[in-house]
Amino acid sequence: MSEQQLFKVTIDNITIEVPAGTTILNAARKIGGDVAPPAMCYYSKLEGSGGKCRTCLVEVSKGSEKDPRPMPKLVASCRTTVMDGMEVKNITSEKVIDARAGVVEFLLLNHPLDCPICDQAGECHLQDLSYEHGKEGTRYEFQRRTFKKHDLGPYIQLHMTRCILCYRCVFTADQLTKKREHGVLDRGDHAEIATFIEKSLDNDFIGNVIDVCPVGALTDKTFRFKNRVWFLKPVDAHRDCPTCSGKVTLWNRGDEVFRVTARKDEWGEVENTEDGKPGWICNTCRFEKKKTSDWVIEGPRMINRHSVISQGHYAGKIGMHKPTETFEAVNDGRKPQLLMDIHSVSEVNKPEVQLSLIDGPAHSQVFNQNKD
Amino acid sequence: MQALTNRSQGVSRKPMSFMERLYIPAILKGMAITFSHIFKKKPTIRYPEQKRPFSPVFRGLHVLNRDEEGRERCTACGLCAVACPAEAITMEAAERLPNEEHLYREEKYAAKYEINMLRCIFCGLCEEACPKDAIYLSETFAPANYTRKGFVYGKEELLIPDPKTNPEGYAAAKGSK
Numbered sequence: 001m002s003e004q005q006l007f008k009v010t011i012d013n014i015t016i017e018v019p020a021g022t023t024i025l026n027a028a029r030k031i032g033g034d035v036a037p038p039a040m041c042y043y044s045k046l047e048g049s050g051g052k053c054r055t056c057l058v059e060v061s062k063g064s065e066k067d068p069r070p071m072p073k074l075v076a077s078c079r080t081t082v083m084d085g086m087e088v089k090n091i092t093s094e095k096v097i098d099a100r101a102g103v104v105e106f107l108l109l110n111h112p113l114d115c116p117i118c119d120q121a122g123e124c125h126l127q128d129l130s131y132e133h134g135k136e137g138t139r140y141e142f143q144r145r146t147f148k149k150h151d152l153g154p155y156i157q158l159h160m161t162r163c164i165l166c167y168r169c170v171f172t173a174d175q176l177t178k179k180r181e182h183g184v185l186d187r188g189d190h191a192e193i194a195t196f197i198e199k200s201l202d203n204d205f206i207g208n209v210i211d212v213c214p215v216g217a218l219t220d221k222t223f224r225f226k227n228r229v230w231f232l233k234p235v236d237a238h239r240d241c242p243t244c245s246g247k248v249t250l251w252n253r254g255d256e257v258f259r260v261t262a263r264k265d266e267w268g269e270v271e272n273t274e275d276g277k278p279g280w281i282c283n284t285c286r287f288e289k290k291k292t293s294d295w296v297i298e299g300p301r302m303i304n305r306h307s308v309i310s311q312g313h314y315a316g317k318i319g320m321h322k323p324t325e326t327f328e329a330v331n332d333g334r335k336p337q338l339l340m341d342i343h344s345v346s347e348v349n350k351p352e353v354q355l356s357l358i359d360g361p362a363h364s365q366v367f368n369q370n371k372d
Numbered sequence: 373m374q375a376l377t378n379r380s381q382g383v384s385r386k387p388m389s390f391m392e393r394l395y396i397p398a399i400l401k402g403m404a405i406t407f408s409h410i411f412k413k414k415p416t417i418r419y420p421e422q423k424r425p426f427s428p429v430f431r432g433l434h435v436l437n438r439d440e441e442g443r444e445r446c447t448a449c450g451l452c453a454v455a456c457p458a459e460a461i462t463m464e465a466a467e468r469l470p471n472e473e474h475l476y477r478e479e480k481y482a483a484k485y486e487i488n489m490l491r492c493i494f495c496g497l498c499e500e501a502c503p504k505d506a507i508y509l510s511e512t513f514a515p516a517n518y519t520r521k522g523f524v525y526g527k528e529e530l531l532i533p534d535p536k537t538n539p540e541g542y543a544a545a546k547g548s549k
Contacts, residue, residue, distance in 0.1 A: 116449030116503050117480045225465045225480045228450035311454055345521045348462040348484045361467035367483045 009082040011035055011058075012092045024077035024088055025056050029267065036267070037090050038100075038129050040107070040214045041166035042078035045270055045278040049171050050078035053164065054103045055129060059096050062087035074099055097133070104134035110145040110189075111215075112161045120216030122229040122308045125268055126164065145189055154359075155221050155287045156210060160192045163217035169193065169209035176280060177203040193217070204243050207286040211262050211270060222287050223251075223259040224361040230308045232258055234301035239294055244282040245273045249301050250292075256356040257290045266304070290356050428548070431496045431509040434487055434525070435532050435545055439477055442534040445506035448482035452498035452507055460491035461498060478504075485530065489514045489523040511547040 006017045011028050012035045018027045026044065028036045037058055042050035050056075056078045060071040065085030074096060077088070090096055108130060115121040147160035170183050170193070184191050210218050232251040239246045251259040262281045263271040273279040289295065303310040327336050343351060355362055391397060417424065426432070437445050448465035466483035468476045475481075492514075499508045517523055533541030 114478075116447045116451070117478055121449070225448075225467050227465075228454075230454055231450060308454065312459075340520060345524045346462070346486055347526050348464050348486050353464075355464065361480075362464070362483065363466055363469055364472065364483065367464070367466065 005084075007082050007084040007086070009084075009086045009088065011088045012090050018082060020081075022082055023050075024058055024060075024075070024080050024082055024086075025050075027082050028058075028077065028088070028090065032266075034091055037077050038125070038133065039078055039267070040125055040129065040164060041168060043168050043171070043212055043269055044267070046168060046171040046212070047175060049166075049168055051076050053107065053166055055100060055107070055133075057096060057099050057103065059089040059093040060086060061089050061093075100133040101135050104130050105138060107164050108134065108138060109140050110161070111164070112144060112146075114162075117225075118159075118162065118216035119219045119224060119229075120162075120213075123268075124216060125214035147192055151221075152209075152218070153206065155207060155283065157219050157221045157224060158193060159217050159219070162215050163193055164215055165191055165193075166214055168212040168214065169218055172209050172212050173203075173206060176205040176208060204282045204284070205280055207283045208262065208270070208280045210286075211264070214268070220259060220286070221360055222290070226355050226362065227253060227258050230311055232309075233313065234303060234309065236263065236298040236301050237295035238298065239285065239289065239296060241282060241285050244285060245277075245279050246281070246285060247273055247279050248281050248285055248295075250295060250297075252292070253356075255292050256354065257292055257295070258356045260286045260289060263301070426511040426547075430511055431494045431499075433489075433510050433512045433514050434492075434498070434507055434530055435510045436482075436485065436527065436530040437506050437508060438532055438535060438542075440535060441474070442536045443473075443475060443477040444481055444531070445477050445504045446482045446485060447478045447480050447504055447506070448485070449503065451501040451503060455497040455501035456492075457495060457497065458491045458493050460488045460493075462486050462488075482527070485527045487525045487530065489525055490520060510545060 005020045007020050007022070008015060008017050009024070009027050010016075011024070011031060014031050014035060016027060016031055018030060025037055025039060025042060037056040039050070039056045040053035042053075042056060054076060056076055057074040058077045059074055060080070062068050063071060063086065064083035068085075077090075107126060111126065115124070115127060118124070121127060145161070150158040150160060152158050165184065167184065184193055186192060207220075210220050213219075229251065232253055235250045235252055237248055237250045239248075247263060248260050249263050250257050251261065260281070262279055265271045270278045270280060300313075303313070328334065343349075353366060355366075358366060439445055448463050450463065453459075453461040453463060462484075463482045463486070464484040465480050468479055468481055494509065496509050502508075514523070532545045535542040
């Protein structure tokens with residue numbers, strides 16, 4: 001690899017040298033920031049992904065040093081490799097911005113926009129994409145495509161209506177597990193992700209399809225409707241897991257572990273562990289270890305400041321440990337005479353209702369049985 | 373010291389004139405002003421019986437809205453709670469069961485919904501954040517209470533009456549909005 005040729009490529013007037021064979025998208029990600037085109041289907045850890053969603057379209061204004069003609073159409077940057085002296089326009093090109101707005105409109109054609117219900121809201125790539133690149137309205141006048149809710153095994157909920165057919169989950173199942181049991185059935189408007197004859201997916205790593213899903217089509221059933229991501233506190237933790245790396249992000253509320261996910265980098269992809277392999281996590285870690293005592297807490301997870309998830313959270317160690325009670329210290333050792341126990345007043349967050357420990361979403365019985 | 377405005381007047385130390393020393397004319401003058409007020413229009417109203425109309429932008433006690441069929445609109449999306457600058461709103465969501473479709477509009481609903489009225493500053497940001505038109509601030513005040521407990525409003529207090537079984541109560545709670 002040492003004699004590998006370095007190509008000079010200019011993206012949005014920023015020049016960078018990358019090895020030959022790098023895609024424009026990855027070169028732009030090396031620069032980082034706004035220069036990197038958004039990607040809904042491309043996932044660097046999955047072989048063969050990309051080229052489907054067309055959100056990463058860029059304009060190539062100069063093909064290469066030897067052939068300086070511009071490319072006739074916008075190209076998908078996740079599938080186009082760089083050439084020496086290539087000049088690419090991403091956010092500096094009117095054409096790209098316009099095309100991207102069109103792509104977003106297409107992606108949202110059949111999307112139900114049920115973000116208030118969807119568990120992915122707040123960390124949804126389609127939500128971010130439409131806020132950043134989309135237009136306000138749609139010109140679609142027909143009934144949206146609908147599907148029934150679907151269970152993929154005991155832990156994964158599939159909402160086909162929200163799916164944008166990025167194929168990431170299919171690649172994940174194909175590449176992480178020995179036997180793939182789900183795929184895309186039918187064609188065109190009817191295409192849907194499904195298991196073959198309702199076969200449940202029971203593989204140790206199948207839970208990773210939840211992490212790779214850019215929208216809320218595949219969601220964690222053990223977390224379903226329990227809380228919103230922006231009320232949870234992401235914490236890095238690890239455990240000694242025989243099947244996977246055991247390095248995860250816990251999504252806590254107080255001491256309750258509501259959700260376990262893999263650690264994600266700034267592109268929303270699974271982070272590499274120290275040995276350079278993607279840090280996929282196994283189903284046991286993801287779905288069954290919902291107690292703080294199962295984990296060794298490392299520290300708070302850094303979340304982009306502009307994300308809704310970091311709303312009301314503080315950087316650093318604040319919020320990691322309970323503040324010390326100062327009342328007695330300042331009051332000559334006397335205890336407060338009147339203290340209101342919030343549980344005597346509030347119905348929310350009752351200590352006897354442990355939402356994080358029940359298997360699926362809460363139903364009315366969960367709340368009603370504790371009423372009497 | 374230099375005066376800030378030219379409106380201040382120095383205290384007059386002049387001895388009083390004969391008319392001023394009589395006092396009676398000054399008393400009569402004051403009484404005349406007092407009596408004249410009896411015939412003027414009263415600026416006050418008899419409050420509990422009479423009430424003034426609220427301004428259209430008045431922000432009072434919260435109401436959790438229902439749709440025309442009496443189903444709860446709230447889906448516990450948490451946007452009101454995240455928008456709330458006073459962190460007064462808390463909720464717990466649950467999934468709708470197949471036999472509860474007449475109760476809740478969407479697949480997910482707020483099983484518990486609480487607003488701490490001691491914390492609330494009635495800014496109306498929850499109303500603005502709500503994507504489902506589920507919460508709005510009505511034209512009533514939060515009533516007084518003897519204990520703090522009484523100010524934590526749950527769903528029983530917040531939910532608007534069912535428009536099907538109790539249309540008058542629904543219209544009264546909805547107000548002019």
